[in-house]
C-alpha cells in the first residue's frame with residue numbers, strides 16, 4: 001500500500017485552513033485541519049486531480065479592443081492548462097463579442113467552455129471622403 005501525506009492550504013474561503021491530507025493508493029482517506037466540510041471537498045480535488053480555472057485573452061478581429069478576456073467556465077485539470085493556453089493563442093474571433101459568449105466549446109474534451117468575460121463591440125470605421 002502506497003501512503004503519502006500532503007499539506008494543502010484550502011483556498012475556498014479567506015480563513016485559509018492548512019490541512020494535512022493522507023492519501024492511500026491514490027485515494028484521500030483522511031483530512032485534518034479543516035474548519036468545515038468544504039475543505040474536505042477541496043482536499044479531494046487538489047490531492048487527486050488538481051484543477052484550476054484558466055483566465056487568458058483571445059484576439060478579436062475588427063473589435064474596439066484587440067483582445068477579449070476569456071476564462072474556462074469550469075475548473076480544468078492543471079496538467080491540461082498549457083495545451084489549452086496554446087490552443088487559445090491560435091484563436092481569433094470576429095467582433096462583436098458578447099459577454100458569456102462561448103469561444104471554444106468543450107475545450108480539449110474537458111467539458112469546460114472557454115467563455116468571454118466582457119463584451120467587445122465592433123470598431124466603427126470612419127467614413128471616407
Ligand code: SF4
Nearest residue numbers: 010013016017035039
Ligand atoms: S476548510 Fe472551510 S473554513 Fe477552512 S478555508 Fe476551507 S472553506 Fe474556509
